[in-house]
Amino acid sequence: MIEVKTDTIVKHYKNQKIKIERKVLEISKSEILHFLNKEEFNSNCRNACPNHNRKWTCPPNCPNFEDYSESYSKIQLFLFVTSTKQFDFLPEEECSLEAYNFTKEELQSYLRINEPVDGKMIAANSCEICTTCSIIKGKSCYFPVKMRYNLVAFGFNVGKILTDLFKHELKWAAKNIIPEYVSSVGAILKK
Numbered sequence: 336m337i338e339v340k341t342d343t344i345v346k347h348y349k350n351q352k353i354k355i356e357r358k359v360l361e362i363s364k365s366e367i368l369h370f371l372n373k374e375e376f377n378s379n380c381r382n383a384c385p386n387h388n389r390k391w392t393c394p395p396n397c398p399n400f401e402d403y404s405e406s407y408s409k410i411q412l413f414l415f416v417t418s419t420k421q422f423d424f425l426p427e428e429e430c431s432l433e434a435y436n437f438t439k440e441e442l443q444s445y446l447r448i449n450e451p452v453d454g455k456m457i458a459a460n461s462c463e464i465c466t467t468c469s470i471i472k473g474k475s476c477y478f479p480v481k482m483r484y485n486l487v488a489f490g491f492n493v494g495k496i497l498t499d500l501f502k503h504e505l506k507w508a509a510k511n512i513i514p515e516y517v518s519s520v521g522a523i524l525k526k
């Protein structure tokens with residue numbers, strides 16, 4: 336039985352207090368490999384994402400997860416969930432995206448701060464360190480020590496990780512529909 340630790344953290348956005356539900360679990364690296372399907376999930380990136388082949392952290396430039404994680408034995412997964420009701424002071428059309436970006440940025444900062452010296456963060460999204468990734472100019476990554484890959488780019492089925500391990504369902508925004516909550520997930524590889 337996998338133990339999911341849950342607590343609530345309070346952050347600020349435009350002078351408002353925003354509560355984020357933080358869920359954390361740790362499994363062996365071999366257990367996360369069941370959720371890896373690089374061929375299927377990288378093809379989704381290829382067919383639908385404007386970042387495909389436009390960032391060093393995105394397919395087809397992302398390394399194989401098995402190679403990248405070779406020296407690590409455990410993975411700690413972090414899920415941040417934020418109720419969108421807390422953003423109802425914003426215009427309705429901005430609510431979902433602002434809530435999602437806020438949650439993703441908070442998780443990203445949290446992972447960076449908590450990355451151990453002998454561990455490796457797996458980011459909540461594709462690299463956003465530079466306004467335009469150096470790959471566009473055919474150059475090597477400007478910040479190779481700081482850049483981090485993400486679960487989607489490695490080819491993980493993130494939706495299934497959330498339902499099977501966290502018992503958490505993703506909710507999607509749609510035209511005129513604000514989801515009840517937004518979710519962001521990242522990880523830290525550990526020795």
Ligand code: SF4
Binds near residue numbers: 463464476
């Ligand atoms: S650090 Fe800059 S150059 Fe490197 S992957 Fe990220 S955006 Fe691209």
